[in-house]
Amino acid sequence: MQPLLDFLRAARSAGLRISPAESIDAARAVEQVGFTDRTTLRDTLSLVLAKTAEEKRLFAECFDLFFSRPAFTPDQAEDATPASADSPLARMLLAGDQSGLAAAAEGAASEIEVANITIFTQVNLYTRRILERMGLAALDREIAAAPPATADRLREGRDRLREQVRELVQQNLALYARGQAEEYRNRTLTRTRLAAIDRRDHDRMRKLVRAMARRLAAQYGRRRKRQRRGLLDARRTIRRNMGWDGLPFLPVWKQEVIDKPKLVVLCDVSGSVAAMAQFLLLFLYSLNEALSGLHAFAFSGTLVPVSDLLERQPIERAIPAVLDRAGFGSSNYGQALADFAEGQMQLLDSRTTVIILGDGRGNRTDPRADLLAAMANRAKQIVWLNPEPRPLWGTGDSDMPRYAPHCRVAAVCNTLDALDRIIAGLLRDGA
Amino acid sequence: MTPDWHDRLHSIEATEAGLASAGYIASRPIATAAYLAHHLQKPILVEGPAGVGKTELAKALSRWLGIGLIRMQCYEGLDESKALYEWKYGKQLLYTQILKDRLGAALGEEPGLDAALARLHGFGDLFFSEQFLEPRPLLRALREPGGAVLLIDEVDKADQEFEAFLLELLSDYQVSIPEIGTIRADVPPLVLLTSNSQRDLGDALKRRCLHLHIGLPDARLEARILAARLPGIEDELRRQLVAFVQQLRTLDLRKLPSVSETIDWARTLLLLHVRELDAAVVRDTLNVLLKFEADIETAEPRLADLLAASRRESVPIR
Numbered sequence: 117m118q119p120l121l122d123f124l125r126a127a128r129s130a131g132l133r134i135s136p137a138e139s140i141d142a143a144r145a146v147e148q149v150g151f152t153d154r155t156t157l158r159d160t161l162s163l164v165l166a167k168t169a170e171e172k173r174l175f176a177e178c179f180d181l182f183f184s185r186p187a188f189t190p191d192q193a194e195d196a197t198p199a200s201a202d203s204p205l206a207r208m209l210l211a212g213d214q215s216g217l218a219a220a221a222e223g224a225a226s227e228i229e230v231a232n233i234t235i236f237t238q239v240n241l242y243t244r245r246i247l248e249r250m251g252l253a254a255l256d257r258e259i260a261a262a263p264p265a266t267a268d269r270l271r272e273g274r275d276r277l278r279e280q281v282r283e284l285v286q287q288n289l290a291l292y293a294r295g296q297a298e299e300y301r302n303r304t305l306t307r308t309r310l311a312a313i314d315r316r317d318h319d320r321m322r323k324l325v326r327a328m329a330r331r332l333a334a335q336y337g338r339r340r341k342r343q344r345r346g347l348l349d350a351r352r353t354i355r356r357n358m359g360w361d362g363l364p365f366l367p368v369w370k371q372e373v374i375d376k377p378k379l380v381v382l383c384d385v386s387g388s389v390a391a392m393a394q395f396l397l398l399f400l401y402s403l404n405e406a407l408s409g410l411h412a413f414a415f416s417g418t419l420v421p422v423s424d425l426l427e428r429q430p431i432e433r434a435i436p437a438v439l440d441r442a443g444f445g446s447s448n449y450g451q452a453l454a455d456f457a458e459g460q461m462q463l464l465d466s467r468t469t470v471i472i473l474g475d476g477r478g479n480r481t482d483p484r485a486d487l488l489a490a491m492a493n494r495a496k497q498i499v500w501l502n503p504e505p506r507p508l509w510g511t512g513d514s515d516m517p518r519y520a521p522h523c524r525v526a527a528v529c530n531t532l533d534a535l536d537r538i539i540a541g542l543l544r545d546g547a
Numbered sequence: 548m549t550p551d552w553h554d555r556l557h558s559i560e561a562t563e564a565g566l567a568s569a570g571y572i573a574s575r576p577i578a579t580a581a582y583l584a585h586h587l588q589k590p591i592l593v594e595g596p597a598g599v600g601k602t603e604l605a606k607a608l609s610r611w612l613g614i615g616l617i618r619m620q621c622y623e624g625l626d627e628s629k630a631l632y633e634w635k636y637g638k639q640l641l642y643t644q645i646l647k648d649r650l651g652a653a654l655g656e657e658p659g660l661d662a663a664l665a666r667l668h669g670f671g672d673l674f675f676s677e678q679f680l681e682p683r684p685l686l687r688a689l690r691e692p693g694g695a696v697l698l699i700d701e702v703d704k705a706d707q708e709f710e711a712f713l714l715e716l717l718s719d720y721q722v723s724i725p726e727i728g729t730i731r732a733d734v735p736p737l738v739l740l741t742s743n744s745q746r747d748l749g750d751a752l753k754r755r756c757l758h759l760h761i762g763l764p765d766a767r768l769e770a771r772i773l774a775a776r777l778p779g780i781e782d783e784l785r786r787q788l789v790a791f792v793q794q795l796r797t798l799d800l801r802k803l804p805s806v807s808e809t810i811d812w813a814r815t816l817l818l819l820h821v822r823e824l825d826a827a828v829v830r831d832t833l834n835v836l837l838k839f840e841a842d843i844e845t846a847e848p849r850l851a852d853l854l855a856a857s858r859r860e861s862v863p864i865r
Contacts, residue, residue: 159579
């Protein structure tokens with residue numbers, strides 16, 4: 117059973133979510149099919165442990181890694197003059213007994229619990245511990261005492277052995293420590309300011325955003341009702357209690373149906389906010405099940421509808437196209453609001469939430485807060501997401517204090533965590 | 548209780564051969580899943596694109612093991628009364644009427660109300676007993692004496708509430724009916740759930756199942772499936788056909804043709820007495836393989852290339 121437990125641990129660290137119940141299933145399944153045939157074992161464990169296409173892929177990777185032990189390649193054509201040696205390690209080295217060495221290394225590795233390795237800086241430490249356990253000290257003494265020819269061969273063998281053991285440790289690191297490292301990275305990324313995230317990490321960020329959106333979509337993807345206890349639904353109460361001559365034994369309360377949100381998004385994609393905009397758009401477009409309508413606009417100077425771009429192609433390609441169409445000018449909020457008021461007002465009704473993403477810095481142009489007020493009157497609510505910290509609102513050319521009174525929510529939103537929190541709030545209350 | 552088909556599933560190889568004898572060419576993982584489903588008594592959740600033989604697997608199992616197939620198609624709004632059981636309201640009403648007429652006679656000359664009531668209780672819980680129970684697919688599958696194959700088709704189309712309701716059935720092969728109690732299966736049925744991944748199923752459901760993903764088959768498997776389904780087809784045509792479909796799947800299409808489309812296409816070609824594929828024949832029958840106008844438009848200009856490429860490809864047809 118120990119190999120199975122080790123494998124489960126490796127699989128968890130590779131990112132598979134394996135519950136205790138599934139571990140038990142795995143053990144029962146393996147008992148049924150046995151360890152002898154690797155293909156069968158692989159099919160079996162894959163059936164029990166990996167429950168989505170993505171998990172199947174991770175599983176296959178992990179399974180292959182787990183069962184590919186580093187090869188202890190035999191020596192090439194040494195003149196095998198069997199020199200006498202005292203310690204078993206030296207004897208194996210001189211005889212070129214690679215399978216013996218491999219077994220000894222594995223044994224030592226499990227004795228010092230190499231599976232506890234967590235970060236790459238520990239590789240040297242664990243390598244040394246394994247070698248010591250295998251009898252490195254005795255070997256060194258023997259090298260010092262041996263005649264020069266034998267000593268050279270032993271030294272060479274020792275160096276090769278050290279490389280092989282290091283490889284073994286590195287493989288264990290890959291198997292057992294990856295999960296923790298990944299998790300740590302993901303956790304940090306969700307708290308990093310979005311504008312400061314390196315381009316290198318964008319792929320990982322997209323995955324994170326999708327995962328968050330998927331979670332929310334699963335939670336809020338259906339029509340929900342909420343009981344409002346205390347408000348009697350007279351009509352349904354009478355109907356329900358007809359059997360008792362209309363005496364209300366079972367009261368029926370009024371329910372309110374929580375609609376899926378209908379969103380109109382205006383994104384500032386001028387240089388200062390562009391990084392943030394792409395994650396917001398990605399987030400919203402990954403949510404589609406939980407939304408009943410979504411229109412996106414981007415602006416820096418004039419307002420440009422971008423829904424078509426975002427719907428037609430994968431988001432990775434759509435975002436640069438959006439930036440191409442609208443981005444990187446200096447922002448002019450008044451102009452953008454005027455454009456919206458002129459052409460798109462019909463999108464707003466009492467069930468629409470308008471989300472505006474921007475720092476509210478209009479480069480000293482007319483802010484046209486009156487137009488925002490008109491939009492607020494027509495729409496259900498306006499939510500303003502500002503990547504700047506609150507103390508900076510209103511400094512310099514920031515028009516935030518003039519916009520904020522018309523918004524139901526004006527929030528700082530500069531990390532993935534904050535974004536997740538705000539959108540979850542919108543979905544919960546049926547924005 | 549061990550069902551009499553228990554011995555047939557004694558090894559993975561036997562399962563594979565058995566399914567083949569029922570006309571279903573199973574890949575190794577599929578046979579493993581069927582074998583384990585029986586021995587661990589766990590349902591199989593089968594996912595994969597439409598038309599790769601998810602439903603067919605259940606049918607083949609029932610044919611091979613000689614037990615009934617009970618099929619339940621899921622849809623939005625499916626609930627207990629349609630899936631599990633319902634009371635026979637009409638019959639209950641009728642009995643009330645009879646009881647009213649006969650009440651006097653039944654109670655006889657009991658002196659007081661208490662005695663009459665006590666007598667009435669003696670008749671047992673008349674209206675909520677098994678006689679008035681109308682079993683629906685799930686309950687039927689549990690009560691089948693020799694076991695059954697229960698196919699819960701397209702479970703992703705049902706509501707989340709229904710999924711939660713399935714959990715008791717799937718983990719313990721039992722259901723609780725408030726008025727009667729718990730009904731448990733003597734012979735647990737083989738349960739298969741299929742899903743086209745329209746929505747993500749809950750973790751609780753997934754945890755209780757073996758998860759089998761059936762993908763599009765490789766050339767060798769597809770050729771074997773064709774041979775099993777259409778015994779009349781000539782080897783050469785079969786080879787060309789499979790090679791072409793495999794090539795077609797490399798295109799960027801909205802819906803890749805799956806096994807069922809390949810079989811339909813082969814059937815069409817047989818009906819048309821086609822002996823060799825050429826561009827004209829393929830163009831005329833492409834709508835059997837591709838179900839979207841956009842896909843046909845994508846594929847049409849490249850037919851000649853695809854055919855040429857498929858001729859170079861060698862397909863092992865044995």
